[in-house]
Amino acid sequence: xxxxxNGHNYFLIAPLIPGHKPKLMISRPTINRIIIIGFMVLVxxxxxxxxxxxxxxxxxxxxxxxxxxIYFLYLLVKAKQERDAEEMI
Numbered sequence: 001x002x003x004x005x006n007g008h009n010y011f012l013i014a015p016l017i018p019g020h021k022p023k024l025m026i027s028r029p030t031i032n033r034i035i036i037i038g039f040m041v042l043v044x045x046x047x048x049x050x051x052x053x054x055x056x057x058x059x060x061x062x063x064x065x066x067x068x069x070i071y072f073l074y075l076l077v078k079a080k081q082e083r084d085a086e087e088m089i
Contacts, residue, residue, distance in 0.1 A: 040069060
């Protein structure tokens with residue numbers, strides 16, 4: 001086995017090695033983008049289903065979710081800008 005170290009499976013003992021942090025296969029910003037895009041796709045799908053079925057309540061709830069998602073992204077960008085401004089000081 002190529003992943004063995006001292007006769008043990010490295011993947012099983014990696015959390016036990018002090019100071020060793022296993023690397024993720026996907027970086028954190030990529031995971032965040034996937035989550036945001038997935039949320040927006042689901043909201044768009046629910047908006048389309050609300051329009052297709054003629055459900056006024058469904059359309060209102062989908063638009064509310066869309067607004068909440070956009071507002072969250074606005075707050076995220078604003079917080080990042082404030083954090084960067086504080087680091088400059």
